Amino acid sequence: MSNATKGAKGPRFHLAMAVSRAAASALKLARRNAGQMPGVIAEKIDPSFLADVDKPARVVFVSGTNGKTTTNNLLCDLLRDNGIEMIDNRAGGNVRNGVESTLIKNATISGRQKLDVAVMELDELSFRTVLPDLVPEVILVTNLYRDSFSRNANPDFIFSVMSENISPATKLILNADDMISCRLAPQNSNRVYYSIARLEDDSSDPQGIVCDLTACPQCGGKLEYDYCHLRHLGHAHCKSCGFTNPEPDYELVALDCDAHTFTVCERCHEGEPTHTYHFGNYSITNLYNLFSTVVVARELGLSAEAIAASLERGINVTALRYTEKTVGGKRLVAVASKGENSTATSVALDTIRKEPGSKAVIVMLADAHKAANPKETEYIGWYYQTDFEYLNDPSIEQIVIQGATNLDLLPRLRMANIDPAKLHMVETPEQAAQAVDPMSVDSVFWAFDIFNGGDVEKSRELIGKKIEEASDVR
Amino acid sequence: MSANAKTVIEVLYPEYANQAGDNGNAMYLRACLPDAEFIETTHDDVPYFAEHVPSLILLCGMSEAQQVNTIKLLQPYRERLVELIDAGVPMLFTGSAPEVLGTKIVNPDGSETPALGLLDFVTHCNIPARYHDVVIGDLNAPERDEAIKVVGFKIQFTQMEAGAGQQPFCRNEVGFGLNKQTSEEGFRKNNLMATWLIGPLLPLNPDFTRYLLDLIGEKDAPLAFEEDVRASYEERLKTFRLPGMGLAY
Numbered sequence: 001m002s003n004a005t006k007g008a009k010g011p012r013f014h015l016a017m018a019v020s021r022a023a024a025s026a027l028k029l030a031r032r033n034a035g036q037m038p039g040v041i042a043e044k045i046d047p048s049f050l051a052d053v054d055k056p057a058r059v060v061f062v063s064g065t066n067g068k069t070t071t072n073n074l075l076c077d078l079l080r081d082n083g084i085e086m087i088d089n090r091a092g093g094n095v096r097n098g099v100e101s102t103l104i105k106n107a108t109i110s111g112r113q114k115l116d117v118a119v120m121e122l123d124e125l126s127f128r129t130v131l132p133d134l135v136p137e138v139i140l141v142t143n144l145y146r147d148s149f150s151r152n153a154n155p156d157f158i159f160s161v162m163s164e165n166i167s168p169a170t171k172l173i174l175n176a177d178d179m180i181s182c183r184l185a186p187q188n189s190n191r192v193y194y195s196i197a198r199l200e201d202d203s204s205d206p207q208g209i210v211c212d213l214t215a216c217p218q219c220g221g222k223l224e225y226d227y228c229h230l231r232h233l234g235h236a237h238c239k240s241c242g243f244t245n246p247e248p249d250y251e252l253v254a255l256d257c258d259a260h261t262f263t264v265c266e267r268c269h270e271g272e273p274t275h276t277y278h279f280g281n282y283s284i285t286n287l288y289n290l291f292s293t294v295v296v297a298r299e300l301g302l303s304a305e306a307i308a309a310s311l312e313r314g315i316n317v318t319a320l321r322y323t324e325k326t327v328g329g330k331r332l333v334a335v336a337s338k339g340e341n342s343t344a345t346s347v348a349l350d351t352i353r354k355e356p357g358s359k360a361v362i363v364m365l366a367d368a369h370k371a372a373n374p375k376e377t378e379y380i381g382w383y384y385q386t387d388f389e390y391l392n393d394p395s396i397e398q399i400v401i402q403g404a405t406n407l408d409l410l411p412r413l414r415m416a417n418i419d420p421a422k423l424h425m426v427e428t429p430e431q432a433a434q435a436v437d438p439m440s441v442d443s444v445f446w447a448f449d450i451f452n453g454g455d456v457e458k459s460r461e462l463i464g465k466k467i468e469e470a471s472d473v474r
Numbered sequence: 475m476s477a478n479a480k481t482v483i484e485v486l487y488p489e490y491a492n493q494a495g496d497n498g499n500a501m502y503l504r505a506c507l508p509d510a511e512f513i514e515t516t517h518d519d520v521p522y523f524a525e526h527v528p529s530l531i532l533l534c535g536m537s538e539a540q541q542v543n544t545i546k547l548l549q550p551y552r553e554r555l556v557e558l559i560d561a562g563v564p565m566l567f568t569g570s571a572p573e574v575l576g577t578k579i580v581n582p583d584g585s586e587t588p589a590l591g592l593l594d595f596v597t598h599c600n601i602p603a604r605y606h607d608v609v610i611g612d613l614n615a616p617e618r619d620e621a622i623k624v625v626g627f628k629i630q631f632t633q634m635e636a637g638a639g640q641q642p643f644c645r646n647e648v649g650f651g652l653n654k655q656t657s658e659e660g661f662r663k664n665n666l667m668a669t670w671l672i673g674p675l676l677p678l679n680p681d682f683t684r685y686l687l688d689l690i691g692e693k694d695a696p697l698a699f700e701e702d703v704r705a706s707y708e709e710r711l712k713t714f715r716l717p718g719m720g721l722a723y
Contacts, residue, residue, distance in 0.1 A: 128602075149494040149672075150606060150629050150723035156537040157601070157631075210497060214489035215517055220543050222518050367722070376722035377608060377713060379627055381495025381673025407706035411677055412498075414699045415505050 005135075007052035009111055016046035017053075017111050020104050036093045039100030050096060051133040053103050056087070056113045059134065060296065061122040063162070064142030064181065065155075066344050068094075071142055071289045072121040074317055078297055079119065081310040086117035094121040096129040124158045125151070131165040139166065140173040140296050142288065143233060144181040145212050148340035150379045155180055155212050163187075173296055175288070176248045177233040179213055179223075192268070194295045195248035196287065199255060202227040202234065208346055210385045218243040230284045231343055250295045257282050264294065266304075275304035280316040285347060289317050321348075321450065327464040328471045331357075331443035334456045339367045339378075339449040342385035348447050349390040357442030359396050362432050364448040364455055366403025380408040388416040397441055400424045402432040402455075429455040433462030439470050481510040481692055484528040486521065487536070487544060488514045494629065496534030496569045498674025503532075505698035506687060517547065524551055527563060529690040535569020535672055538599065538631075545574050545589055552590055559592065564665040564689050568675050572660065572668035573597045573632060593661050593668065594637030595652070601631045606721040608714045609671060611644030611651075611659050615685055622681045625710040626671035627721060634670075636661075643669040648714050665689060680704050 007013070020042040027034040042049040062072040076088045092101035099120060106113050122130060124144070141162070144155045152158050159180060166172065166185035174182045176193035206213070206228050213232045216223050221240025228234035237244040249268035254276075256262070263276045279290050290311075297307050321336035335351055337344035345365065352361060370378045383405075391399055391413070399422050401409045406425050413423060424435040438444050444463055446456045485500045504512060510529070513522045522528055536544060548555065559565070572593075573579055579587040579597040589597070607628045612621035624644050633653035642651065643660025651659040652670075660669035669675070676683045680703045687695050697703065713719060 146493070148723070150721060153604070153629075153631065154493055154537040156539045161602075210492050211489065215540075215543070220517065222516075370722040373722065375716065375718045376720055377710075378722050379629065379673070381498065381627065384495035384498030384501060384674045384677075385492070407702070407709055408678075411699045411702040411706065414702060415501055415677075 005055045007054055007111070009052055012046040013049065013052040013111065016042040016049050017104065017107065018109065019045060021107070021109065024101070024104060033091055034101060035091065036095070036097035036101050038104045039092070039097030042100055042104060043097065048133075050100050050103075050130065053100070053107065054111055054113045055103070055134055056106065056118040057116040058118070058300075059136040060117075060119045060138045060140070060300070061136045062119070062140045062142070062296075063122045063124055063127070064140075064175075065124065065145040065147050065158075066341070066347075067142040067285060067289045067292075068121050070317055070321075071140065071293055072119065074289060074293045074315070075296055076119050077315050077318075078293060078307065078310050079117070079300070079302075081313065081315050082302055082306050084117055085115050086119055087115050088118070089120040094123040095126045099130055099134065124162055127162045127165040131167065135167045136170055138171045138173060138296065138299060140292055141175065141181045141184060142292055143175055143178045145231065145341075145343040146210070146385065147338075149381060150340065159184065171299065173292070173299060175233070175292065176246045177229060177235065179217060179232070179236060179245060182246055183217060192250070192295065192299055193246045193248045194250040194252075194292060195245065196229055196252040196291065198227050198235070199229060199284075201284075202229055204228070206232040206234075207350075208343070208387050209389065210342070216241060216243050230288070230347070233288075250291075250298070252287070252291050255287070262287065262291065264291070266298070273304075275308060277308050278311045281319070283351065286317045325460065325464065328467040330438055330441075330467055332460050332463060333443060334446040334448060334453075334460065336448050336450045336453070339365070339451065340382050342382045345447070346387035346390065349387060352445045352447060353390045353393045353396065355443065355445070357395065358440075360398035360400070360436045360438065360441045360444045361391060361396055362436065362444065362446045362448075362459060363399065363401045363409065364403055364429075364432070364446060364452045365409065366405040367449050368403070368452050368455055371404035378405055380405050383408060383412045388413055388418070392416055392418050396422070398422055398424070398436060400426060400432050400435045402426050402429060403452075429459040430462060433459040433466065436463055438463050438467050481507060481529045481690060482513060482522070482526070483507070483510055483530045483532060483690075484513045484515055484522045486515050486531065486533040487517060487540075487547070488534075489516055490540045491534045491536045491544070491571060493535040493537065494569055495673040496571075496675075499534060499566070499568060499676045500532060502674065502677040502683065502698065506683065506695055507692060510692075517543070521548075521551055523558060523563075524554055527558065527561070529564065530686070531558075531563065531565040533565075533567045533571040533574075535571055538601075541570065541574055541579065542587055545587065548574065548590060552592070555590070555592060559664055559666045562664045564686065565667065566686065567666070567668040569670065569672040570630065570632070572670060575661075575668055576634070592666075593663065594640060595661070596635045598633050598635065599631055600633060603631065605630050605633070605650070605654070606723055607649040608719055608721055609646050609649030609659065610711065610714050611646040611649070613644040613682060613685075617688070618685065622685055623711060624671065624679055624682050625707060625714060626675055626678055627673055628670055629672050629721070629723075630670055632670075643667050648719070677703050678707060678710070680707055
């Protein structure tokens with residue numbers, strides 16, 4: 001266990017703490033979320049604020065391209081359910097100023113930290129700005145995929161940024177099924193690996209039109225996949241040098257979707273005990289998020305029994321990016337994904353494709369906030385790495401595209417061989433609602449950028465009214 | 475060694491040279507040329523061009539580590555590439571792919587990676603500095619009376635320092651070129667075209683794609699989804715000219 005660290009506190013620090021706390025209080029009085037503002041103010045006054053501020057005794061960071069928000073929230077819920085008082089950065093943000101804001105919120109006026117545990121999400125690129133000043137006890141990395149190219153370039157670059165800034169003193173909890181992130185920070189020998197064993201639904205090769213790991217990361221030789229659970233996550237070996245996934249300390253050895261349970265073998269513990277846990281709605285992404293949470297909790301010292309009891313009590317993956325309403329017997333389901341993230345968007349489209357019944361799909365992937373600025377244009381290259389081919393499915397009978405990048409989405413969907421007769425292009429959420437005929441399908445789905453939630457709700461409400469009106473007429 | 479009656483497009487290392495949506499170029503060519511043969515040369519393969527003359531060689535953007543790999547893989551075929559360039563075989567290098575063609579890549583720590591030396595320029599890799607821009611450029615093709623307007627995006631860690639007297643791929647009226655101090659973008663040597671314009675360059679540029687198809691002997695092939703791709707092209711020609719227009723990130 002790490003000890004709380006005390007920073008060097010000069011006059012600048014005290015002024016920064018006082019002013020940023022006052023600003024946070026004022027925003028709270030005004031019933032506004034302070035977000036990163038306290039951290040921004042503190043750093044303006046004391047540029048080394050993060051180094052200077054005291055740290056909680058135990059800090060856990062959750063990072064990775066996909067799943068970090070869900071996993072971080074779940075971990076917080078699980079720890080709190082077990083009586084652990086802690087701070088998190090759900091309101092503050094996952095970059096340096098957000099971490100600072102979280103620590104300001106937890107500080108007394110003298111700068112002492114009130115609670116001893118912090119569990120925070122950390123943006124991958126922010127490893128370079130946060131970790132030099134804050135060495136966490138534990139970092140969980142869920143996975144590394146290609147992300148926003150304009151911001152994060154490629155996984156190699158993000159891998160370097162993360163690796164270079166991880167302290168040997170930090171315990172790394174890594175996904176052994178991801179041959180990219182499992183190799184992070186080779187200078188660090190304090191590593192715990194988790195892995196999901198072969199599953200019935202696995203594919204033999206990575207899924208998707210692009211793959212983030214095709215060559216051996218050690219020698220560049222041909223990588224042969226044994227099985228894949230999700231995109232490139234799975235098991236593979238190099239035909240040239242034999243490089244393969246690390247042996248897991250925690251292995252998910254059994255999955256029972258009917259009973260909603262999964263069983264974990266703790267290979268790192270004497271006697272290799274197994275423990276069975278409950279899960280809610282199944283998806284492979286939910287399973288990874290839940291499993292990694294269990295592993296972190298175990299490494300933080302929670303008993304398997306306590307974790308299992310929490311999960312039985314209903315602590316589970318919160319469907320942040322999946323919301324469902326039913327109107328007149330028809331499902332209206334919104335599935336969000338991060339903009340410019342082709343992996344997350346492809347997984348969302350795949351989820352929609354696999355849902356039962358006939359569907360209309362409204363695609364709202366153009367970032368409405370970016371579109372509101374006439375001096376900026378959104379990068380659309382990622383559409384060519386996104387599996388829009390999943391929409392070319394007989395169960396999908398109508399596709400409506402809405403947003404500022406329609407003119408780019410349309411040819412991409414045509415290249416995915418989608419029947420133009422199914423395609424409608426509209427400008428506004430209201431027009432999207434008009435374009436859909438909900439009575440001729442079982443469900444309406446939205447595939448949308450996380451910032452377009454307002455537009456989704458506008459069109460969902462209108463479609464709901466259409467269904468109600470049609471039902472009244474009948 | 476043989477030339478082909480049929481159009482043969484060699485896509486080099488598509489398993490990783492596909493960053494930022496550059497894979498959209500091969501995707502669009504496949505849509506335009508359903509009867510052409512596409513050869514995907516992967517890491518362990520002998521390139522098709524080593525023994526044959528493809529109609530077009532395509533190499534798209536990749537990570538820095540993959541550039542080192544690619545240079546190593548193509549080094550044994552350097553003289554063959556010189557021969558094909560001199561013979562006027564069309565080649566298109568996009569995104570970060572042109573960097574393998576220069577004399578060297580100067581890394582952020584000052585170390586140097588020797589490149590293929592097919593073009594006279596040095597790449598300065600300035601990680602973590604990242605350069606973003608939108609571009610409208612004029613491609614002056616000898617076969618055309620008027621310049622072809624090329625639109626696109628630039629997102630890169632690098633700035634290039636070019637030797638004198640080389641022909642650019644295009645001259646930008648909007649956006650930076652090989653580096654922030656020049657509007658000359660990319661290189662052209664015979665029918666080798668190398669540009670740092672990133673992502674789906676061909677679907678974004680119907681006029682340039684038409685030119686490229688003509689160049690590879692597919693004058694009669696219609697542009698796929700021409701009405702749709704032209705609508706986005708025309709829109710970019712308008713919006714990218716707005717003063718202060720930039721890339722959101």
